[in-house]
Amino acid sequence: MSKEITREELAQLDASDPLTGFAERFELPEGVIYLDGNSLGALPKGAAARAAQVVNEEWGKGLIRSWNSAGWFEMPLKLGDKLGKLLGANPNETAITDTTSLNLFKTLASALRTQKADAPQRRVIITERDNFPTDIYIAEGLADLVNSLSQESGIPYEVRLIDDEASLRDALGEDTAVLALSHVNYRTGAMWDMVGITAEAHRAGALVVWDLAHAAGAVPVDLNGADADYAVGCTYKYLNGGPGSPAFIWVNQRHHDRFWQPLSGWWSHNAPFAMADHYTPANDVRRFMCGTQPVTSLAMIEVGLDIALEADMSAVRAKSLELTDLFIELVETRCAEYGLELVTPREHERRGSHASFRHEHGYEIMAALIERGVIGDYREPEVLRFGITPLYLSRSDIWDAVEILREILHTGSWQREEYAVRNAVT
Amino acid sequence: MSKEITREELAQLDASDPLTGFAERFELPEGVIYLDGNSLGALPKGAAARAAQVVNEEWGKGLIRSWNSAGWFEMPLKLGDKLGKLLGANPNETAITDTTSLNLFKTLASALRTQKADAPQRRVIITERDNFPTDIYIAEGLADLVNSLSQESGIPYEVRLIDDEASLRDALGEDTAVLALSHVNYRTGAMWDMVGITAEAHRAGALVVWDLAHAAGAVPVDLNGADADYAVGCTYKYLNGGPGSPAFIWVNQRHHDRFWQPLSGWWSHNAPFAMADHYTPANDVRRFMCGTQPVTSLAMIEVGLDIALEADMSAVRAKSLELTDLFIELVETRCAEYGLELVTPREHERRGSHASFRHEHGYEIMAALIERGVIGDYREPEVLRFGITPLYLSRSDIWDAVEILREILHTGSWQREEYAVRNAVT
Numbered sequence: 091m092s093k094e095i096t097r098e099e100l101a102q103l104d105a106s107d108p109l110t111g112f113a114e115r116f117e118l119p120e121g122v123i124y125l126d127g128n129s130l131g132a133l134p135k136g137a138a139a140r141a142a143q144v145v146n147e148e149w150g151k152g153l154i155r156s157w158n159s160a161g162w163f164e165m166p167l168k169l170g171d172k173l174g175k176l177l178g179a180n181p182n183e184t185a186i187t188d189t190t191s192l193n194l195f196k197t198l199a200s201a202l203r204t205q206k207a208d209a210p211q212r213r214v215i216i217t218e219r220d221n222f223p224t225d226i227y228i229a230e231g232l233a234d235l236v237n238s239l240s241q242e243s244g245i246p247y248e249v250r251l252i253d254d255e256a257s258l259r260d261a262l263g264e265d266t267a268v269l270a271l272s273h274v275n276y277r278t279g280a281m282w283d284m285v286g287i288t289a290e291a292h293r294a295g296a297l298v299v300w301d302l303a304h305a306a307g308a309v310p311v312d313l314n315g316a317d318a319d320y321a322v323g324c325t326y327k328y329l330n331g332g333p334g335s336p337a338f339i340w341v342n343q344r345h346h347d348r349f350w351q352p353l354s355g356w357w358s359h360n361a362p363f364a365m366a367d368h369y370t371p372a373n374d375v376r377r378f379m380c381g382t383q384p385v386t387s388l389a390m391i392e393v394g395l396d397i398a399l400e401a402d403m404s405a406v407r408a409k410s411l412e413l414t415d416l417f418i419e420l421v422e423t424r425c426a427e428y429g430l431e432l433v434t435p436r437e438h439e440r441r442g443s444h445a446s447f448r449h450e451h452g453y454e455i456m457a458a459l460i461e462r463g464v465i466g467d468y469r470e471p472e473v474l475r476f477g478i479t480p481l482y483l484s485r486s487d488i489w490d491a492v493e494i495l496r497e498i499l500h501t502g503s504w505q506r507e508e509y510a511v512r513n514a515v516t
Numbered sequence: 517m518s519k520e521i522t523r524e525e526l527a528q529l530d531a532s533d534p535l536t537g538f539a540e541r542f543e544l545p546e547g548v549i550y551l552d553g554n555s556l557g558a559l560p561k562g563a564a565a566r567a568a569q570v571v572n573e574e575w576g577k578g579l580i581r582s583w584n585s586a587g588w589f590e591m592p593l594k595l596g597d598k599l600g601k602l603l604g605a606n607p608n609e610t611a612i613t614d615t616t617s618l619n620l621f622k623t624l625a626s627a628l629r630t631q632k633a634d635a636p637q638r639r640v641i642i643t644e645r646d647n648f649p650t651d652i653y654i655a656e657g658l659a660d661l662v663n664s665l666s667q668e669s670g671i672p673y674e675v676r677l678i679d680d681e682a683s684l685r686d687a688l689g690e691d692t693a694v695l696a697l698s699h700v701n702y703r704t705g706a707m708w709d710m711v712g713i714t715a716e717a718h719r720a721g722a723l724v725v726w727d728l729a730h731a732a733g734a735v736p737v738d739l740n741g742a743d744a745d746y747a748v749g750c751t752y753k754y755l756n757g758g759p760g761s762p763a764f765i766w767v768n769q770r771h772h773d774r775f776w777q778p779l780s781g782w783w784s785h786n787a788p789f790a791m792a793d794h795y796t797p798a799n800d801v802r803r804f805m806c807g808t809q810p811v812t813s814l815a816m817i818e819v820g821l822d823i824a825l826e827a828d829m830s831a832v833r834a835k836s837l838e839l840t841d842l843f844i845e846l847v848e849t850r851c852a853e854y855g856l857e858l859v860t861p862r863e864h865e866r867r868g869s870h871a872s873f874r875h876e877h878g879y880e881i882m883a884a885l886i887e888r889g890v891i892g893d894y895r896e897p898e899v900l901r902f903g904i905t906p907l908y909l910s911r912s913d914i915w916d917a918v919e920i921l922r923e924i925l926h927t928g929s930w931q932r933e934e935y936a937v938r939n940a941v942t
Binding site: 130192199234239247337349362369470 | 548550558564568570572574576577579580581582583614616618621628629632646648649653654656657661664665666673677758759760761762763779780781782783784789792794806807809810812813814816886895
């Protein structure tokens, strides 16, 4: 990219971009450039009306009848199948339910049980030190439960943290039960090669769980193409499902009918309304559900999903890469002297859809940016994180965001005391 | 109660009842008498506006900033403390989070770990055969996980089902780890003596989990007064939180800082935004949380809670008993010849806030009632279930509902083929 790039040129490119029209499908506040869609996606037009319909009509007028008449009962699998089209899933392999943490617990427990039957010496869960922390904590919680309630003797279950591809290769071995990785790293934006890593783990006898929180709707994903075993992820980031909207779980059909997952609530029962006094699991992805879902939050997900399904995913990916390249280029040229260090891989095939820079005053700089309407976020340690969401961001937005960043750095306006005050959520 | 009771007398009693005004706080559709608030509570006025505020303002305009500025991060504990006032909880003992099934898993796992440390021979979870099935299934899932991943030798964990108070006394013993009961039975409306049973279980060395799904907001509950260990329950029944609104978990402070619960997601971490690569649990009720909650569904709970907190719980209980007595009396006198058999205990101290009758054509009769606007529900086997919610039901409603039931039974209008067709959710 040439350094003489101008805002006018970028605006011309925006005008001829077929994805530009998608921005009108979202409600974005005036004066905001939203670079945090990788944390909470924007509000799709239609989501508020869907919520109002659920509350006023389906709940208020339909009352209990809406479990049948409004299709509430079928919603987790119906929306799961819609989402599955973005993930290379077959029908009836995906459910929208519970949270990413809980779904990870289900998949890890299912994987450990499968290994216990097939290769009982395999007791190690491998994951990344730099994974989103809840993934590590959930693996630790599962291992700790089993070890602490188990008999005293014998090999304990263990969570082993790897740091990079080389240490992953070293770690995969005869004791590995399951490998759990985030396809796109929440902090750096680095992306694993799903096909290659899955094949390598399988050759080592491990099962593989992919956390797609920062991947679903952001990068092309083909779970069956990669022959993955399990996947989990989030609907409130690039899928624009709404704050805390329920997460998803995908299970390769070959794991549907072997073992229970332990969060075996009534929605995972083969006949939930028979009210039987013993558990019999469903023989499909329903086995990986648990209890009743928050209908209003769940229903809104469909609005964001429908928009995502209208867009061509390869065009979304191409624009994501272009906008991220542009953002990196502009920061590195126009803000060159202010000590921002790129932590996201430059190679296209090794990154997702956000760009992160390290700066020792990252927290204060991000606080100053947010006050100026450029909303990214901050992640420990010292990382300014910028989500690139091609459905509602333009090249001109990227230009304007970097100009505001440059001004903040140039004037030193981030050095106000109030910017250093930490919020509950940082 | 005299048999010469008339609708006019009932209407006069309604007119002078201080709780009558609460009905205006709910949106109830014309032509409906809603006797299923024990399954899904009615829509409080204000809930739709709260949902619209979350979606349009907090999500749409506030975007990611609303985790701080709109108080999303604090909501599970803030609403938990509000709810706790109805349950005899101390501040910071209650969280609104996840589902009842998941919260039960957390409490049972925490109880088993505590017993493993204090009395390792205690490996039996006692619950009721007639419990809401998910409670049994979750206990089975936990025992199955631990047994299957455990070493081969040793005493397995076990779920033991009791049928009544006598068999509970027989079952409580030196191998009992935890007793998990529903305070009010979902089908029959029968209520356990929380104080007496908790004391008896403690004397036998067991910990006690109460499922308050059909009790919270329906009957007076004093968890600390009963010295209970754990409680879980539902906000979408008598608390009118909305379809599938997140559930609650209450943990006696003495269990806050001993052991991990295994669903140890980042919201249960002592410093969730430190992004530490190992788990350190919070030392309060946050330890029993897991992941991000569905904000829109969660926020609406506050509207129902505020109404419940305005009402005097002893007045609510007195009216519930009066309405239920009236309903039973009217069914047994005015529908005497149609074979309806009461399955709910008659004694006030032994029942919650719904009344159930058995009839071999219960399914069809309920379908006919619903078509006439008298909405109760059906539970296998053969049980017609009627929820009595004093905040929005009057004595006249009870009279009218029984009159419609009588007409359906008298004319045999329930004998239409379409009434026998089973829905997905029955």
